Amino acid sequence: MAHKKTIDVQAAVAIAAAEAIAAKTQGTFGVGGLMLDQHGNVLQSLHNNVIKDGLVFDPTAHGERQLIDWYYAERAKGRELPAPQDITIVTSLDPCCMCSGAILAGGFNVVVAAPDQASGINYDNSAAFKVLPEALRAQAGDSFSYPAILGSSLYARAATGAAPKSFFIGKTISEPTQALCSLVFEATSADVMAMLNNDLPQPALKDPATLPADHAIVRALKQQYPDALTYRCAPHQPNAGLAPFLLQAMARDREHGGAGDAVALLDSFGNLLLCMAGRMTQSGIRSAFMETTRAYAQLRYKLLNGASAAQQDDVRHYLGHPKDGTFVFAKGPDASAVSYMNLGAYGSTMEGPLPLENPTQFQYVLPSLPPAELAALCAAMPPLYRNIIRIQPTQVADVALVNALS
Numbered sequence: 001m002a003h004k005k006t007i008d009v010q011a012a013v014a015i016a017a018a019e020a021i022a023a024k025t026q027g028t029f030g031v032g033g034l035m036l037d038q039h040g041n042v043l044q045s046l047h048n049n050v051i052k053d054g055l056v057f058d059p060t061a062h063g064e065r066q067l068i069d070w071y072y073a074e075r076a077k078g079r080e081l082p083a084p085q086d087i088t089i090v091t092s093l094d095p096c097c098m099c100s101g102a103i104l105a106g107g108f109n110v111v112v113a114a115p116d117q118a119s120g121i122n123y124d125n126s127a128a129f130k131v132l133p134e135a136l137r138a139q140a141g142d143s144f145s146y147p148a149i150l151g152s153s154l155y156a157r158a159a160t161g162a163a164p165k166s167f168f169i170g171k172t173i174s175e176p177t178q179a180l181c182s183l184v185f186e187a188t189s190a191d192v193m194a195m196l197n198n199d200l201p202q203p204a205l206k207d208p209a210t211l212p213a214d215h216a217i218v219r220a221l222k223q224q225y226p227d228a229l230t231y232r233c234a235p236h237q238p239n240a241g242l243a244p245f246l247l248q249a250m251a252r253d254r255e256h257g258g259a260g261d262a263v264a265l266l267d268s269f270g271n272l273l274l275c276m277a278g279r280m281t282q283s284g285i286r287s288a289f290m291e292t293t294r295a296y297a298q299l300r301y302k303l304l305n306g307a308s309a310a311q312q313d314d315v316r317h318y319l320g321h322p323k324d325g326t327f328v329f330a331k332g333p334d335a336s337a338v339s340y341m342n343l344g345a346y347g348s349t350m351e352g353p354l355p356l357e358n359p360t361q362f363q364y365v366l367p368s369l370p371p372a373e374l375a376a377l378c379a380a381m382p383p384l385y386r387n388i389i390r391i392q393p394t395q396v397a398d399v400a401l402v403n404a405l406s
């Protein structure tokens with residue numbers, strides 16, 4: 001813990017760069033970041049944790065998202081911390097849509113080093129944030145800072161976005177430090193994206209509903225979600241039978257400070273694996289989708305980590321990549337920052353094209369926006385989301401399910 005009263009942007013980015021190197025060493029995306037108070041004291045620094053022990057640990061464990069959850073967890077423990085408006089996150093890489101949504105939902109400031117032309121919120125370097133819903137653009141312009149990189153190399157740039165906070169002494173990043181932030185991410189990006197998509201193809205998957213009740217995979221599923229495998233529909237076609245599970249989670253979401261959202265995960269056979277509520281009272285960014293996608297990833301991680309080759313083979317056959325299944329949101333995306341975070345986290349869960357035979361992997365029951373508006377919102381997202389994954393939230397086809405939740 002530093003107790004300096006002030007810090008250079010350069011010194012802060014150097015800490016983020018060191019964290020990014022640690023992330024690369026761990027075998028995950030080479031991205032790091034830190035959180036500063038209103039005097040420039042370092043409150044916390046950490047790095048990406050998407051991959052641990054050579055396995056997918058948590059697709060949402062990006063640096064900025066973890067820093068924000070850390071902030072809320074500390075406050076929940078009773079620690080006095082400045083308001084988000086007085087906090088600055090410094091990150092080695094331009095925030096993705098998930099992290100940008102989380103930053104905007106909380107009201108934090110952010111200083112960004114390297115650009116990310118695939119998933120960065122400022123991927124076009126305009127600092128206009130046209131990728132965001134219109135209502136969030138001005139807030140991003142006031143809180144996302146891209147300091148100047150002085151020099152003449154390809155890493156040089158003029159300052160754009162918001163001015164760095166006044167506690168920073170120097171307000172520029174050196175070319176070598178900026179280059180380090182870029183290169184360490186570029187050195188990891190393709191490999192980690194491949195690891196997030198190295199699961200068995202759907203035809204090789206086996207139905208977990210055929211396993212005996214005392215099988216380790218069934219027990220782990222039921223421990224995570226007691227109603228796992230008690231509902232089944234035709235693949236990708238949720239019907240009214242899913243309503244009681246969603247309604248129960250929606251009620252729990254309201255108890256936990258949310259607006260009554262819930263997200264179910266069905267596997268490629270139509271089995272219900274999980275249906276989670278958010279935990280918004282613990283952290284303003286623990287939405288139902290964040291809880292669901294993280295719970296599924298961590299369930300697989302726990303079963304795979306340290307298991308024998310035969311056990312790992314079993315887990316990979318019975319618990320496939322979520323892209324082959326269906327996420328069913330009780331409420332469709334809207335134009336809020338939390339909803340944008342969810343869309344981004346969905347992208348971070350996929351990290352590659354949706355299967356051609358499963359274009360409606362993302363389904364919702366109750367619409368929050370007219371379909372054309374929602375399609376336009378998704379079509380404006382950075383290239384990873386709109387061109388590679390092709391995020392396309394679609395309302396469930398079953399009218400009885402819609403009526404049951406209305």
Ligand SMILES: [Zn+2]
Binds near residue numbers: 062
């Ligand atoms: Zn991110």
